[in-house]
Amino acid sequence: xAELIPAPAAVAHPPVGDFLxxxxxxxxxxxxTEATARWLRATLGAVxxxxxxxxxxxxxxxIRLRIAPADAGHLGPEGYKLYVNGDxxxxxxxxxxxxxxxxxTLRQLLGPSAFxxxxxxxGRQWRAPGTFVEDxxxxxxxxxxxxxxxxFMPKDGVLRYLDLMAAHKLNVFHFHLTDDQGWRVEIKRYPxxxxxxxxxxxxxxxxxxxxxxEEKPHGGFYTQDDIREIVxxxxxxxxxxxxxxxxxxxxxxxxxAYPELGNTDVIDTSSLSVWDNxxxxxxxxxxxxxxxxxxxxxxxxxxxxxxxEFIHIGGDECAKEQWxxxxxxxxxxxxxxxxxxxxxxxxxxxxxDTWLTARGRRLIGWDEILEGGLAPGAAVxxxxxxxxxxxxxxxxxxxVMCPEQHVYLDHRQDAGADEPVPIGYVRTLEDVxxxxxxxxxxxxxxxxxxxxxxxxxxxxxxxxxxxxxxQAFPRLAAFAEVAWSALPVPAERDFADFxxxxxxxxxxxxxxxxxxxxxxGPLPWQKRPGVLGRPIEGxxxxx
Numbered sequence: 001x002a003e004l005i006p007a008p009a010a011v012a013h014p015p016v017g018d019f020l021x022x023x024x025x026x027x028x029x030x031x032x033t034e035a036t037a038r039w040l041r042a043t044l045g046a047v048x049x050x051x052x053x054x055x056x057x058x059x060x061x062x063i064r065l066r067i068a069p070a071d072a073g074h075l076g077p078e079g080y081k082l083y084v085n086g087d088x089x090x091x092x093x094x095x096x097x098x099x100x101x102x103x104x105t106l107r108q109l110l111g112p113s114a115f116x117x118x119x120x121x122x123g124r125q126w127r128a129p130g131t132f133v134e135d136x137x138x139x140x141x142x143x144x145x146x147x148x149x150x151x152f153m154p155k156d157g158v159l160r161y162l163d164l165m166a167a168h169k170l171n172v173f174h175f176h177l178t179d180d181q182g183w184r185v186e187i188k189r190y191p192x193x194x195x196x197x198x199x200x201x202x203x204x205x206x207x208x209x210x211x212x213x214e215e216k217p218h219g220g221f222y223t224q225d226d227i228r229e230i231v232x233x234x235x236x237x238x239x240x241x242x243x244x245x246x247x248x249x250x251x252x253x254x255x256x257a258y259p260e261l262g263n264t265d266v267i268d269t270s271s272l273s274v275w276d277n278x279x280x281x282x283x284x285x286x287x288x289x290x291x292x293x294x295x296x297x298x299x300x301x302x303x304x305x306x307x308x309e310f311i312h313i314g315g316d317e318c319a320k321e322q323w324x325x326x327x328x329x330x331x332x333x334x335x336x337x338x339x340x341x342x343x344x345x346x347x348x349x350x351x352x353d354t355w356l357t358a359r360g361r362r363l364i365g366w367d368e369i370l371e372g373g374l375a376p377g378a379a380v381x382x383x384x385x386x387x388x389x390x391x392x393x394x395x396x397x398x399x400v401m402c403p404e405q406h407v408y409l410d411h412r413q414d415a416g417a418d419e420p421v422p423i424g425y426v427r428t429l430e431d432v433x434x435x436x437x438x439x440x441x442x443x444x445x446x447x448x449x450x451x452x453x454x455x456x457x458x459x460x461x462x463x464x465x466x467x468x469x470x471q472a473f474p475r476l477a478a479f480a481e482v483a484w485s486a487l488p489v490p491a492e493r494d495f496a497d498f499x500x501x502x503x504x505x506x507x508x509x510x511x512x513x514x515x516x517x518x519x520x521g522p523l524p525w526q527k528r529p530g531v532l533g534r535p536i537e538g539x540x541x542x543x
Contacts, residue, residue, distance in 0.1 A: 002108070002109055002129070002131060002133075003108075003500070003501040003503070003504035003505065004105060004108055004109075004133075004501065005108070005168070005477055005480065005481060005498075005501055005502070005505050006168065006169055006480050006481035006483075006484035006485045007481055007484075007485045007487075007498075007501070008105065008133045008134070008135035008485075009134055009135045009136060009485070009486060010132075010133065010134040010135070011131065011132070011133045011134075012131070012132045013129065013130060013131055013132075014085075014130055014132060015130065016084075016085035016086060016130040017085055017086025017087075017130050018084075018086060018127040018128060018129050018130055019060075019084050019085065019086060019087075019088065019089050019127065019128045019130075020060070020125060020126070020127055021044070021048060021050060021052075021110075021126040021127070021128070022050065022125075022126075023050060023051070024057060024060075024061045025050060025052055025057070025061055025062070025063065026052065026053050026054065026055040026056070026057040026061055026062055026063070027040060027041060027052050027053070027054055027055075027062075027063045027065065028054075028055065028056045028057070028062050028063070028064045028065065029054065029065045030064075030065055030066040030067060031067065032067045032095070032096050032099075033065035033066065033067060033091075033093070033096065033099045035096065035100070035236055036065055036091075036096070036099045036100045036103050037054065037065055038236075039100065039103065039236065039237070040052065040063065040103050040106075043107065044107065044110070044114065046117055046118060047113065047114055047115075047116050047117065047118065047119060048114075048119065048126050049119045050126075059087040059088065060086065060087055060088070061088075062088045062089070063088070063089045063090075063091075063106075064088055064089065064090040064091070065090075065091050065093075065099050065103075066090065066091070066092050066093070066099070067092075067093055067094075067095060067096065067098075067099065068081070068092040068093065068094055068098075074094075075092070075093065075094030075098055075136060076094045076095075076098070076136050076137075077094050077095035077097055077098060078093075078094065078095065078097045078098050078101060078136060078137050078140075078171075078238075079093070079094040079098045079134075079135060079136030079137075080092060080093045080094065080098040080099060080101055080102035080105075080133075080134075080135055080136070081102070081132075081133065081134050081135075082102045082105055082106060082131065082132070082133040082134075082135075083131075083132055084106075084109065084128045084129065084130055084131045084132075085130050086130070089106065089128060091103060091106065094136070096238070097171070097238040098136075100166075100237065100238050101135070101137075101169050101238075102133075102135075104166065104167060104169060105133055105135070106128060107167075108508070109128045109129060109131055110126060110127075110128055112504065112507035112508045112510070112511050113511060114126075114511075115167070115508045115511035115512050116511045137169065137171075137483070137484045138483065138484060138485060138486050139437070139450075139451065139452030139453060139483055139484075140171075140451055140452055141171075141172050141400050141451040141452030141453070141454065142169065142170045142171050142172060142452055142453065142454075142480065142483035142484060143170065143171075143172035143173070143174050143242075143400065143402075143452065143453070143454030143455070143483075144161070144165055144170055144172070144173060144174065144454065144455055144456075144457070144472075144476065145174035145175075145176055145244075145402070145454055145455070145456040145457060146158070146161060146173070146174070146175065146176065146457050146459075146468075147176040147179070147456075147457060147458045147459045147460075148175070148176060148177065148182075148184050148459070149176055149177065149178055149179035149180075149181055149182045149183070149184055149253070149459075150179060150181050150182070150278070150458065150459045150460045150462075151203075151218070151459040151460075151462055151463050151464070152182060152184060152198075152218065152219060152220035152221075153459075153465065153468070154220060155222060155226050155229070155230065157465045157468075158230055159229075159230065159233050160465075161173075161468075162230070162233055162234050162237055162239055163237070163512075164476075164512065164514065165237070165239055166237040166238075166239060167508075167512070168476060168477060168480035169480060169484050170239070170476075170480055170483065171238055171239050171240065172239065172240050172242060172452075172454065173234055173239050173240070173241045173242065174242045174244060174312060174381075174454060174456075175230075175241055175242065175243050175244060176244045176246075177222075177243055177244060177245060178244070178245050178246050178250070178251070178253060178254065179246055179250045179253065180250050180251065180252035180253055180274075180275040180281040180283070181200060181203075181252075181253065181274060181275050181276070181278075182197065182198055182199070182200065182218075182219060182221075182253050182274060183197035183198050183221065183253045183254055183257065183274075184198060184220070184221045184222060185221060185222055185224075185227060185243070185245075185302070185305075186221060186222065186223045186224050186226075186227075187297070187298050187301050187302075188224070188301060189297050189301065190257070190258065190294070190297065190298065192257040192258060193253075193254060193257050193258070193298075194221040195257070196256055196257040196274070197253040197254055197256055197257040197274060198219045198220060198221040198253075198274075199217050199218065199219025199220070199274065200217065200218055200219060200273070200274040200275065200276045201217055201273065201274075201276060202214060202215050202216065202217070202218075202276050203216075203218045203276055203463075204276060204277050204278055204460075205463070205531060206421055206461060206528075206531040206532045206533060207278065207421065207423065207460075207461065207532050207533050207534040208277050208278040208279050209532055209534065210531060210532035211532075212531060212532075213276075214463070219274075224301075224305060227305045227306070228305060231305065231306060231307070240308050240309075241306055241308060242306070242308045242310050242311070242312055242364070243302055243305075243306045243308070243311060243312065244312035244313070244314055245295070245298060245299070245302065245311075245312075245313060245314070246313070246314030246315075246316070247285060247295060247313055247314055247315070247348070247349075247352070248284050248285040248287065248291075248315075248318050248345060248348050249280070249281075249284045249285075249314070249315075249316065249317050249318030249319060250280075250281070250314055250316070250317065250318075251281075251283070251284055251285050252272060252274065252275045252281045252283045253274045253275070254285075255269055255272055255283055255285070256272045256273050256274050258294065259272065260290060261285055261286060261290075261291050261294060262283055262284075262285065262286055262322075263283075263284070263286045263322040263323070263325075263326045263328075263329065264286070265326050265327055265328050266322045266325045266326045267283070267322070269283070278460045280317045280319055281319070282319045282321050282322060283322070284318055284319055284320075284322060284323070285348075286326070286328070286329065287323075287329060287332055287344055287347070287348050288328075288332070292351055295352070296355060299311065299352070299355070299356070303359060303361065308361075309361065309362055310361070310362050310363070310364040310379060311356055311361050311362070311363060311364070312364050312365060312381070313349065313352050313363055313364075313365050313369075314365060314366060315345070315349050315365035315366050315368050315369040316365070316366035316367075316368050316383070317366075317368070318345050318368070320341040320342070320345075323341045323344065324341060329341075329344070332344070342371055342372065343372055345368075345371070345372070346369075346371060346372020346373065347372070349363075349365060349369050349372075349374075350372070350373075350374075350375070353374060353375045353378050354375065357375055357377055362377045362378065362379060363375070363377070363378045363379070364378065364379040364380065364381060364400070365378070365380065365381065366380075366381050366383055367380050367381065367382045367383060367384055367387075367388025367389070367391075367392070368384075368388075370388055370391055370392060370395075370397075374395075374397060376396070376397075378397060379392075379397055379398040379399060379400065379451065380392040380397055380398070380399045380400070381399075381400050381402055381454070382399050382400065382401050382402060382403060383402050383403065383404050383408075383456070384403070384404065385403045385404070385405065385541065385542075385543040386401070386403055386439045386542075386543060387543055389401050389403075389439070389450065390439055390441065390442060390446075392449070393442055393446040393447065393449040393450060394442075394446055396449065397449060398449050398450075398451050399449055399450055399451065400450075400451050400452060400453065400454050401437040401438070401450060401452070401453045401454070402453060402454040402455070402456055404424070404456075405424075405425055405427075405540030405541060405542070406427070406431070406432070406435045406540070407427075407432065407435060407453065407454070407455040407456065407479060408424065408427075408455075408456050408458065409427075409455050409456065409457050409471050409472055409475055409476065409479075410423050410424065410456075410457060410458045410459070410460070410461065410462070410471055411423055411424035411425050411426070411427045412424060412425075412426055412427070412533070412535060413426070413427065413428060413429070413471075413475065413517055414426060414428065414521065415535075416521060418521055418522050418527050419521075419522065420461075420467070420470065420522060420526060420527050420528035420531070421461040421528050421531050421532075421533040422533035422534075422535040423460075423461060423533050423534055423535070424534070424535070424536050425536050425538075425539070425540040427475070427540075429474055429475055429478050429499075429502075429519075430478075430495050432455075432475045432478040432479050432482070433478040433481065433482065433493060433495055433498055434490035434491070434493055434495070435453075435479070435482050435490070436482075436489065436490050437450060437452065437453035437482065437483070438450050452483060453479075453482065453483050455472075455475075455476060455479045457471060457472055461531075461533065465515075466515045466526075469514050469515035469516060470515055470516065470517050470522070470526055471517075472516075473509060473514050473515075473516035473517065474502060474505070474506070474509070474516050474517065477502065477505055477509075478498065481498065506519075
């Protein structure tokens with residue numbers, strides 16, 4: 001029986017024989033499927049040692065890829081049907097993405113060794129068992145957010161995570177590129193953003209209450225060609241990259257590079273450096289015309305690099321202390337006829353909402369952007385629980401559900417003392433598996449505004465890719481099933497069956513080199529004894 005993750009809509013194993021991959025196997029790629037054929041040839045070819053040449057073979061020789069005709073049923077653009085028998089393998093996709101997701105399922109059918117990069121069993125026979133799968137995703141937005149501002153992940157690590165996303169049929173990569181602790185994308189008209197803003201002199205080790213410091217510079221950034229490569233690599237895997245440039249808060253790295261962006265009548269912004277601690281910096285952008293023009297320039301370059309429908313502008317956790325103390329900001333509030341600092345933040349976000357809309361893009365931001373109203377096309381990332389998403393959907397705005405108490409994967413996985421740098425609530429594998437993105441209080445019309453869901457990886461206490469792996473996996477596999485599969489209501493989900501399938505999936509993760517948290521707890525080298533976290537006791541609020 002196929003131990004597939006995420007679970008498909010329908011799977012059967014009729015007595016039709018297995019398909020043997022050998023030197024005669026070819027890939028017959030119909031129009032629109034050529035990219036998946038290249039991926040199969042590169043991926044399965046590497047591990048099997050087979051050429052998998054293009055062509056139309058005889059019975060027993062062909063992997064056939066096709067886009068289903070429009071009148072052949074309602075697969076949807078990401079849906080697929082996979083047929084495996086002794087004569088051939090056929091993948092019919094509702095669109096190119098559907099064919100690719102079908103190829104991912106085929107890889108799982110070949111066994112965990114198919115996830116390696118080179119042959120480890122010379123002379124092995126590679127067989128795909130006779131199988132029929134019909135499948136399509138529940139949500140169009142199945143996302144993972146990676147914070148590379150707090151701890152930089154080099155380009156190769158990002159490409160690796162795109163492959164891990166594709167293996168789990170996740171299709172939106174939310175790229176958190178800027179924060180108080182670092183600016184990670186090259187902007188040619190403002191070179192100091194990376195010359196100054198991309199590195200810090202030292203880094204807090206553990207939660208901000210920890211007395212420990214890593215006394216060495218930390219930094220890095222992606223050149224524009226790096227970004228183009230990442231976006232193209234993602235697109236080949238039918239993943240959309242949504243960039244985030246956080247404004248008007250979480251901006252100390254930018255202010256350290258260009259002090260005129262800050263509230264210069266409150267503090268000496270020229271004395272600021274990239275922040276080396278965690279939390280919410282009080283140093284936020286000044287709401288001046290100069291700041292607006294500066295960030296318009298940033299976004300102009302960003303739009304050339306990222307073709308995504310949505311551009312994320314953050315909008316969360318903007319401290320208002322400096323705005324209250326600033327005579328020029330208070331004058332700006334009066335000049336604009338605004339009620340207070342909260343209204344000023346809404347005005348600031350609204351400016352870029354209008355600016356992006358005029359250029360054919362859609363703004364998305366954290367749920368604080370709801371305060372003050374939004375343009376019709378804007379969307380919301382609901383992180384402070386469900387409430388922001390519910391309010392957005394009822395107001396006619398699209399929403400991505402990513403409530404921190406459910407799908408913030410920086411939160412700890414167990415209450416045990418060995419859990420490394422424990423942050424937040426305990427969120428076990430089962431807790432994530434029972435997460436439901438659509439609140440029951442929404443009507444069907446309101447629920448239609450829920451584009452999907454997203455798991456978030458904030459990296460304050462993840463200093464390298466091994467720590468990211470540990471926090472992400474295996475919970476990201478459970479999340480992927482929540483995002484893809486049409487599961488029952490949380491209480492009725494068969495977690496025992498998911499655990500059974502995970503027994504095989506752990507072998508796939510091993511083959512991929514993923515440093516996941518083992519079911520029995522962290523391995524000795526995964527622990528961080530003596531490094532202070534910030535655990536929160538009790539069950540999280542379900543609001």
